[in-house]
Amino acid sequence: MGPRMVEGELPGRYPFYWTRAVYSGYGRGWWGGRGGGSWATDYPKGDRQFLVVLKRLVRLNAYDWENAVSLADPGIRRFPVIYAVEVGRMELTDEEIEGLRSYLDAGGFLIVDDFWGSREWSVFEWNMSRVFPERSIEDIPSDHPIFSAYYDIEEILQVPNINNGAGGYQTHERDGYVPYVRGIFDDERRLMVVVNWNTDLGDAWEWAESPYYPLEYSTFAYEMGANMIVYGMSH
Amino acid sequence: MDALFEFLFKYRGIAFEQGDFAFGAPGSFRIWLGVAGLAAAGAVATYTMARGKSSVLDRGVMAGLRVGLLGLIVFCLMQPTLRISTVVPQQNFVGVLIDDSRSMGLDNEDGTRRSDFVQEAFTPGTGTLFDGLAERFVLRFFRFSDIADRIDGLNELGYDGTRTNLARALDAAREDLAGVPLAGLVMVSDGADNDERPLTEALVPLQAAGVPVFTVGVGDELVTPDIELGRVELPRAVLEGSTLMVDVVVTQHGFGQLTVPIIVSDDTRILAEERVDLGPDGEPVVARIGFELEQGGSRRIEFQIPTQAGERVEENNHRTAWVDVRGEREKILYYEGEPRFEVKFMRRAVEDDENLQLVVLQRTAESKFLRLSVSDSTELAFGFPGTREELYRYRALVLGSVEASFFTFDQLQMIADFVSVRGGGLLFIGGHSAFAEGGWIGTPVEEVLPVVLREPQGTGPQGYFAEIKVEPTPAGLAHPAVQLDAEPTAVSSRWDALPALTVVNPITRIRPGATTLLEGINTDGITADRQVVLAFQRYGRGTSIALTPQDTWLWQMHADVPLEDQSHESFWQQMLRWLVDGVPDAVSVVTDQERVEPGETVRLIATISDSTYLEVNDASVTATITSPSGVVDEVPVEWTVEEDGEYVVEFRPGEMGDYEITLEASRDGSELGRDASVLHVARSDDEYFASARRTSLLERVADETGGRFYTADDVTTLPEDISISGAGVTLTEEHDLWDMPVIFLVMMLLMGGEWGFRRVRGLV
Numbered sequence: 001m002g003p004r005m006v007e008g009e010l011p012g013r014y015p016f017y018w019t020r021a022v023y024s025g026y027g028r029g030w031w032g033g034r035g036g037g038s039w040a041t042d043y044p045k046g047d048r049q050f051l052v053v054l055k056r057l058v059r060l061n062a063y064d065w066e067n068a069v070s071l072a073d074p075g076i077r078r079f080p081v082i083y084a085v086e087v088g089r090m091e092l093t094d095e096e097i098e099g100l101r102s103y104l105d106a107g108g109f110l111i112v113d114d115f116w117g118s119r120e121w122s123v124f125e126w127n128m129s130r131v132f133p134e135r136s137i138e139d140i141p142s143d144h145p146i147f148s149a150y151y152d153i154e155e156i157l158q159v160p161n162i163n164n165g166a167g168g169y170q171t172h173e174r175d176g177y178v179p180y181v182r183g184i185f186d187d188e189r190r191l192m193v194v195v196n197w198n199t200d201l202g203d204a205w206e207w208a209e210s211p212y213y214p215l216e217y218s219t220f221a222y223e224m225g226a227n228m229i230v231y232g233m234s235h
Numbered sequence: 236m237d238a239l240f241e242f243l244f245k246y247r248g249i250a251f252e253q254g255d256f257a258f259g260a261p262g263s264f265r266i267w268l269g270v271a272g273l274a275a276a277g278a279v280a281t282y283t284m285a286r287g288k289s290s291v292l293d294r295g296v297m298a299g300l301r302v303g304l305l306g307l308i309v310f311c312l313m314q315p316t317l318r319i320s321t322v323v324p325q326q327n328f329v330g331v332l333i334d335d336s337r338s339m340g341l342d343n344e345d346g347t348r349r350s351d352f353v354q355e356a357f358t359p360g361t362g363t364l365f366d367g368l369a370e371r372f373v374l375r376f377f378r379f380s381d382i383a384d385r386i387d388g389l390n391e392l393g394y395d396g397t398r399t400n401l402a403r404a405l406d407a408a409r410e411d412l413a414g415v416p417l418a419g420l421v422m423v424s425d426g427a428d429n430d431e432r433p434l435t436e437a438l439v440p441l442q443a444a445g446v447p448v449f450t451v452g453v454g455d456e457l458v459t460p461d462i463e464l465g466r467v468e469l470p471r472a473v474l475e476g477s478t479l480m481v482d483v484v485v486t487q488h489g490f491g492q493l494t495v496p497i498i499v500s501d502d503t504r505i506l507a508e509e510r511v512d513l514g515p516d517g518e519p520v521v522a523r524i525g526f527e528l529e530q531g532g533s534r535r536i537e538f539q540i541p542t543q544a545g546e547r548v549e550e551n552n553h554r555t556a557w558v559d560v561r562g563e564r565e566k567i568l569y570y571e572g573e574p575r576f577e578v579k580f581m582r583r584a585v586e587d588d589e590n591l592q593l594v595v596l597q598r599t600a601e602s603k604f605l606r607l608s609v610s611d612s613t614e615l616a617f618g619f620p621g622t623r624e625e626l627y628r629y630r631a632l633v634l635g636s637v638e639a640s641f642f643t644f645d646q647l648q649m650i651a652d653f654v655s656v657r658g659g660g661l662l663f664i665g666g667h668s669a670f671a672e673g674g675w676i677g678t679p680v681e682e683v684l685p686v687v688l689r690e691p692q693g694t695g696p697q698g699y700f701a702e703i704k705v706e707p708t709p710a711g712l713a714h715p716a717v718q719l720d721a722e723p724t725a726v727s728s729r730w731d732a733l734p735a736l737t738v739v740n741p742i743t744r745i746r747p748g749a750t751t752l753l754e755g756i757n758t759d760g761i762t763a764d765r766q767v768v769l770a771f772q773r774y775g776r777g778t779s780i781a782l783t784p785q786d787t788w789l790w791q792m793h794a795d796v797p798l799e800d801q802s803h804e805s806f807w808q809q810m811l812r813w814l815v816d817g818v819p820d821a822v823s824v825v826t827d828q829e830r831v832e833p834g835e836t837v838r839l840i841a842t843i844s845d846s847t848y849l850e851v852n853d854a855s856v857t858a859t860i861t862s863p864s865g866v867v868d869e870v871p872v873e874w875t876v877e878e879d880g881e882y883v884v885e886f887r888p889g890e891m892g893d894y895e896i897t898l899e900a901s902r903d904g905s906e907l908g909r910d911a912s913v914l915h916v917a918r919s920d921d922e923y924f925a926s927a928r929r930t931s932l933l934e935r936v937a938d939e940t941g942g943r944f945y946t947a948d949d950v951t952t953l954p955e956d957i958s959i960s961g962a963g964v965t966l967t968e969e970h971d972l973w974d975m976p977v978i979f980l981v982m983m984l985l986m987g988g989e990w991g992f993r994r995v996r997g998l999v
Contacts, residue, residue: 002696012737012786013696015575015636015667059573059600061636061667061696074794080576106792107583150599188586230599233574234582234607 001048001064011078016062016233018051019079021100021110022070025090038086041114043068046206050225053208058150058226071096076103081232083111085202088120092127101131105186109232110193114161114200117174121197128193132184137195140183146194149231151223156181159217161203166212172198181224190235194228201225237949243977246970247952249943250319253959259314259969271309275302289998297989297998304985311973320965327418327963328373330408331357333389334424334453335378336396337922341425341454341548349425349454350394352947356423356451357389367954372418375411379404381430381835385411397832397919400430401936402437405448409441418963419447419942421953425454426929429921434932438939447942447960450933451950458927460489460543463551464497465519466924467538471829472559473528474590474812479558480525480715480723483511483538490543491516498539499526506536523713523723531562533893533913550923557829557915564592565815566610568629570619571597572637572668580788582607584807591811594629598637623649623847627657631814636666636785638673639680651679655775657848660814665783667695670740685749685772686742686781703755703766703784704735711752716813717769719802733802734793736784738766745770755784776819782810821848822908824858824898830915833889837914841872841882843900843907850880854907856900858884863892863916872898888916 011017025038044066055062069076072095076082082103084090092100104110115124125137140146147153158179160171176198184193204221207213241247260267282298289297339350356364357376368374376386380396383404401424408420420441428434441448465484473479483497490513499507507526514520528534539553546552571578578597585591595607596615606615619642620626626649639647653659663669663684671688675681681688692699707730711717719729735758743764745751755766771780790796791803819842827838843854856872872882888894894914900907930944937944943956993999 010702010737012702013700013739015573015785057600059598059603061573063696077792077794078789080579080788080792102794102798105798106796107580107788108792149605150603190583230574230605232579233576234578234595234597234605 004065005063005067011063011067014061014063016060016081016229017067017079018047018054018062019076019082020047020066020068021076021082021084022068022073023084023087023090023096024093025086038089039084040068041086042202042206046202049208050202050205053205053222054225054229057222058230060229071099071103073099077106077108080107081109081111081229083113085112085114087112087124087127088115088117090123090127092130097127097130104131104184104192108192111228111232112193112195112197114196114202116172116176116198116200118176119174120176124195124197128184135184135186137182137184137193140181140191140194144191145235146181146183146191146227146231148227149234150226153220153223153227157199157217157220159199159201159204159221161200162207162210162213165203165214165217166207166210173200191231194232196224243975243980245972245975246317247955249952249956250317250959250970253961254317254319254970256972257316257318257969259316259971260312267309267313270312271306274305274309278302278305287998289996293992293996293998296992300985300989300992304982304989307978307982307985311978315972317970317972319959319968319970320961321968322371322418322958322960322962323964323966324371325373326416327371328375328412328415329368329418329957330375330377330412330420331368332377332379332383332404332408332420332422332424333357333386333392334380334396334399334422335392335394336380336399336427337394338399338425338427338926339453340394341458341923341926344455350392352451352453353389353392353423356947356950363951364953367951368421368957371954371958373415375408377404377408377411379407379424383407396922397835398430398921399424399426399428400432401426401428401932402430402432402434405437405441405936409437409444409446416963417444417446419449419957419960421449421451421957422933422936423451423453424933425926426450426452426933427454427922427926428929428932429925434936438936441940445962446940447957447962448936448940449942449945449953449957450937451945451947451953452928452930452933453947454926454928456928456930457488458547460487460545461547461551462487462490462495462513462540462543463548463924464538464540464554467554467556469536469556469558470817471557471825472561473816474565475531475560475562476527476529476588476590477560477812477816478525478527478715478718478721478809480523480713480718481538482713483522483524484519485511485513485522485540486517486519487513488517489545491518493543495540495543497522497524498537498541499524500537500539501534525715525718525721525723527721528558528560531560533915534558534560535915548923548926550920551926553920555830555917555920557913559913562590564590565630565818566592566594566628567631567633567811567815568615568620568626569593569595569633569635570637571595571635572641572666573597573635574599575636575666576786576788576792577635577664577666578607580791580803581807584791584804585811587804588808588811591808591815593811598641619646620649621646623652623657626650626653627659627846627848629659630818631660631662631811633662633664633814634669635664636668636673638668639675639678644679648679651683654683654777654779658776658817658819660777660816660818661779662810662814663779663781665738665740665785667698667739667785669785670742670781670783672698672740683774683779684781685746685770685779686767686783687744687746688742692741698739699741700737700739701741701762701766702735702737702758703768704758705733705753705755705768705784706730707753708751710750711769714752716809717752717806718809719805729802732795733790734795736768736786736789738784740783740785742767742781742783746772748772778814778817780810780814820908820910821846822898822900822910824896824910824912826896826912826914830917830919831888832919833891833916834887836885836887839870839872839884839886839896839898841898841900841910843880843882845902845907851900851902851907852879854882854900854902856882856898859897859899860886861895861897862888863890863894888914891916891918
C-alpha cells in the first residue's frame with residue numbers, strides 16, 4: 001500500500017480516490033469498533049479490501065486508503081464518485097442536502113448500497129426527495145451501459161451480509177426480498193445516482209477473503225463494483 | 236532647380252548622367268597638362284617677383300586665384316565635350332502603358348480625376364506629351380489592370396479594371412515589343428499594385444534587355460481625410476457553431492482620436508459590433524472582434540465602418556469575406572490508458588456539440604477496452620488502430636495517460652505520420668503515463684510534441700506533483716481556442732476565476748516555433764518556473780497540441796465553480812473544434828481566389844490522395860461546375876506534373892453569383908473521394924484599398940531599369956529624356972561644354988575676386 005495523505009494534503013496525486021460519503025443519521029456505524037454514524041458501516045476495512053481487489057481487476061490508479069468526506073464539505077467536489085451505505089438510517093442536514101444536490105448537478109456520481117426493506121427505502125426516498133424534489137428514483141433497465149461497462153451483468157443477485165452469507169441463512173433482511181438496481185437520472189437522462197437496494201455489496205467486498213462467505217456473491221459484488229466505478233468515471 | 240542647372244551647365248542633369256565626358260582638342264592629355272603647368276608656374280613666378288608692399292599671404296591668395304583662372308582657360312582650350320547617344324527619330328518604339336484600373340477614377344485633392352492626366356498628356360494633337368513623343372518615336376499604347384493588352388486609342392480606356400498588376404503589364408509590353416528597337420516604356424499609374432506577384436520577376440528581363448521604364452505617378456500620395464478597413468482574414472471553412480476571433484486593422488488620416496463602430500453582419504443580421512478608438516492621426520489600430528457562426532452553408536460576412544463626413548473614399552470602409560460553415564460531424568479519437576475523470580467530463584462538455592463525435596477508447600485492464608460513442612460494433616473492436624487507413628479515418632487524436640510502450644513502434648510512427656502526413660490534429664493530455672513520465676522521450680512522437688521533454692525525476696504517485704493557477708499568455712488572449720468569454724476584455728477575469736489544477740508532468744519549455752497559449756503559476760509561491768499548460772505547433776500538414784494538467788474536470792466539478800458556469804464546456808468545445816480545424820480530406824478542391832469578377836480566370840486546385848494520404852497522380856478527376864442560373868459544366872481536371880497529387884483546371888465564370896463546384900476523384904474504377912467548394916462571383920472593391928499613389932514603387936521600377944520617375948508637374952521633359960536614354964537605335968552626338976555659362980561665371984568670379992582682394996588689402 002502506498003503512503004497515506006497527511007492532514008491538509010491536496011488530493012490529486014492519484015486519479016481516483018474511493019470516497020465514502022459522510023452524512024448525518026441515527027444509526028451506529030462500526031468504523032473499526034470506534035462507532036460513528038451509519039455512514040461508517042464496514043469502515044475502513046471494507047474500503048481497503050475493496051481497493052485491493054478492485055486494483056487487481058481494473059487498471060485503476062487509485063489511492064490505497066479510505067477517504068471519507070462529508071456531503072456538506074465543499075471538498076467533496078474533488079471526488080466525482082462517492083459511496084454511501086446504510087442510507088436507510090440517513091437524516092440529511094440542510095447543508096448536506098445542498099452539498100449533495102450541487103455535487104450531483106455538477107456531475108458527481110453517487111453509489112448507494114446496503115439498505116433493506118420498505119421502511120429503509122422510505123427513509124432514503126424521503127431524503128432524496130429533499131435533494132431533488134422533481135426527480136424520482138426509477139429502475140435502471142437491464143440494457144443500460146452500467147451493466148456492461150466492464151463486466152457483462154445479466155442477472156441482479158441479492159448479496160447477503162456476512163452473517164447470513166457465511167452462515168448459510170437467508171439472503172434477505174427484513175422485507176427486502178427482491179434486490180433492485182435503481183437510479184436517479186438528470187434532465188439529459190444521465191445517471192447521477194445508482195441505488196443498490198435490498199443487497200449488501202459492501203459486505204461481499206469486505207469479506208471476500210472469508211472461506212465461509214459464498215464466492216458467487218463476492219464475485220457478483222466485485223463485478224457490480226467494477227462496473228459502477230468504470231461507468232462513473234466515463235459517463 | 237533643374238532650370239538653374241540647365242542654365243549654368245547648358246544641358247540638363249540627365250544628359251550628364253547618360254552621356255560620357257571627353258576632350259576634343261588635338262594632342263595628348265599630358266601636353267595640355269604641361270601647358271597648364273607652365274602657365275601656372277609663370278603666374279606664380281610673376282607674383283613672387285613683384286613683391287611691392289604685399290605680404291606672403293597676399294601673394295599666395297592672388298597667385299592661387301590667377302592659377303585657377305588660367306586653369307579654366309586651359310580647360311576650355313582642351314575643348315571639353317559631352318558625348319550622348321541619341322535615338323534616331325522614328326526609328327525606335329516607345330510603349331506607353333496606361334493604368335486602366337478603377338483607382339484611376341478616384342478624385343484628386345484639387346477635384347480633378349487621376350485619369351484626367353492621361354487625356355491631357357496623350358490626346359493626339361493637343362496632349363502635352365503626345366507630340367513630343369510622337370515626333371521622336373513610334374508609339375504603342377497598352378492598357379493594364381488585372382490584364383494587359385494593346386489598345387489603338389484612349390477611347391478604349393474604361394478605368395474599370397478590378398486589380399492593378401504592374402508586373403503583368405511590364406511583361407505584356409516587353410513581350411509585345413520584343414522584335415522591335417525599343418527606346419523605353421512609359422508607365423502611367425498610381426502605383427497601387429494589389430497583385431501578389433513579385434515585381435522583380437518582371438524587372439529582371441527588362442534590365443537584361445536594357446529597356447528603361449519611365450514611370451509617371453498620378454494621384455495624391457496621401458488620401459485624407461479617409462478611414463480604411465484593412466484586410467480581413469477568415470478561414471475558408473469552419474464548423475457550425477464555431478466562434479471566430481478576427482483582427483481588423485483600421486487605418487485613417489484626418490480622423491485621429493475619433494471612436495467609430497465596426498459592424499459585422501451577414502445577409503440577415505448583425506453578428507457583432509465593436510467600437511474602436513482610432514488613436515493618433517495616421518497610426519493604424521487593431522480591433523479584435525469575436526462572433527459566432529451558427530447556420531450552415533456558404534456565409535457572406537460583411538465588415539463595415541459607417542462613412543464619416545467628408546471621407547474621400549467611401550468604398551474602402553467595408554470588407555466582404557465568405558466562410559463555408561460546415562454542418563459535418565467531425566470524428567475525434569480519444570485514447571485513454573486508464574479510467575480517468577477527464578474522459579467523463581470531456582464527453583459531457585462536448586455531448587451537445589452536434590459537430591463533434593468524440594469516440595473514446597479507454598483501457599480498463601490489460602487488453603480490455605471500453606469503447607464509447609463508436610459508429611458501429613466493429614469500430615475499434617481490436618483496440619487502438621493498427622493500420623494507417625484505420626487511424627486516418629479520424630480527423631484528430633487525443634492521447635491521455637498512456638505509456639509509449641503500449642504502442643508498437645509502427646503505431647508510434649503512425650501517430651507521428653497522423654500529424655505530419657495526414658494533417659490531423661494531435662492533443663496530448665497530462666497524466667502519470669503521459670509525456671516524459673510515460674516514456675515518450677526518444678519515440679517518433681516526441682518530435683511532434685510542441686513541448687520539450689526532460690528526463691523524469693520520479694514517476695507515478697510519488698513523482699512530481701504541483702498545483703498551478705492557469706492564466707492565458709498574450710498569445711493566448713488572441714487565440715480563439717482559449718476565449719472563455721465573448722467579450723475580449725472579460726477573458727482574463729474569466730480565467731482568474733477558475734480553480735487551480737494539478738500537474739504531474741513538469742514542463743517548462745516549448746520547442747522553437749511552438750506557441751504557448753496558457754501557462755501555470757505554482758501555488759506554492761516558491762517555484763519560479765512557469766508550467767507550460769497549453770502549447771501548440773504546426774508539424775508537417777497538421778497541428779500538435781500539449782495540454783499538461785491532468786484534471787481540467789475541476790473546472791466543472793470544483794466547489795468554487797458556479798453550476799451555471801460554462802467555462803469547462805466552452806474550453807473543450809473550442810479545443811476540440813480547433814483540433815479538427817483545417818484538417819484536410821483525402822480529396823479536396825479549392826479555388827485560387829474566393830471571389831472574382833465575371834470574366835476573370837479562376838484556377839481550380841484539387842489535391843488527391845488515397846486513404847493513407849499518399850498523393851495519387853493517376854486519378855481520374857472531374858469537376859462539375861454549376862452556375863448561379865443552373866448551367867452545369869463538367870470539366871476534367873488534370874495532374875499538374877509539378878506537384879504530386881495536385882490537379883488543376885482553369886475556367887472563367889460569366890455570371891454574377893455563387894458557382895457550386897463538386898469534384899469527384901477515382902482510380903481504377905474505385906472512388907477515392909469527393910469534395911465541394913463555392914466560388915463567389917461579385918464586384919470587387921480591391922482597387923479602393925491602399926489606393927494612394929505609391930511613389931516608392933514607381934521610383935523603384937524606374938531606378939532598377941535605368942529610367943526615371945515623374946509626376947504630372949515635371950513630366951514635360953520625358954520625350955527628350957527617353958531620347959538620350961541610350962536604348963534603341965541611336966547615334967552619338969558631341970556637345971561642346973567650353974561655352975557653359977558656369978565657366979564664364981567662375982572666370983568672372985576669379986578675376987573679380989582678385990580685384991576685390993587687391994582693393995581690400997590696399998594693393999591697387
